[in-house]
Amino acid sequence: MTMKQTKQCITCEEIKPLEDFPIRPKRSDGREGECKACRSVRRKTGDGYLKERLRKHYYRSKGEGHLTIEQLREIEKGTHCTYCGCELSDNTRVVDHVFPLGQWWSMNSAINMVLCCKSCNSSKSDSHVYDFYQRSDKFTPELWGKFVSDFAERAIGHKPTAEEVKQWSEGFELEAKELKERVQRA
Numbered sequence: 001m002t003m004k005q006t007k008q009c010i011t012c013e014e015i016k017p018l019e020d021f022p023i024r025p026k027r028s029d030g031r032e033g034e035c036k037a038c039r040s041v042r043r044k045t046g047d048g049y050l051k052e053r054l055r056k057h058y059y060r061s062k063g064e065g066h067l068t069i070e071q072l073r074e075i076e077k078g079t080h081c082t083y084c085g086c087e088l089s090d091n092t093r094v095v096d097h098v099f100p101l102g103q104w105w106s107m108n109s110a111i112n113m114v115l116c117c118k119s120c121n122s123s124k125s126d127s128h129v130y131d132f133y134q135r136s137d138k139f140t141p142e143l144w145g146k147f148v149s150d151f152a153e154r155a156i157g158h159k160p161t162a163e164e165v166k167q168w169s170e171g172f173e174l175e176a177k178e179l180k181e182r183v184q185r186a
Contacts, residue, residue, distance in 0.1 A: 007031060011038035044090065071110040078115035082147055083124065084138035092117045098151065100126035111154045114147070130176035148172065 005018040010033040021031035022039060032039070075095055080087055096116045124132040133139045145165065152160040152168040160168065
């Protein structure tokens, strides 16, 4: 008969099964001193989590862009999905690149990033934001208008007029059309 091994967490000081601790081969018992639950809370409340997210964004973009921790923190303050408007929780929120990395002028910048739900992020994938708007039942014309207005405001540095929002919206439509034509020619 084998006895289930336990360990005391250095943070919450609770005694938990060994499986509740991240693997750490160099330690004598092969596990971290802090349990997974405490580690998760610590990472999400401190800058360490944001720094890791930022590092991953830069890795994926091959170092292009200039997103700061403060900008990422500001983006993540949102409470609703940019695309479908659903309320976000810690388990459903993700940051999406409006222009996917590797397309057009895409990069890691506060202008090119929005908060959305995992479902919309997955559905949008690497498609152009206008194409996603066209095929999504949840990305309503009202949400599209707010998205375009907010995007334009980040890009031009002031609240856009109704005419500017219209021009930006038409610009997104033209970009999506041009991108499709490029793909068809290739």
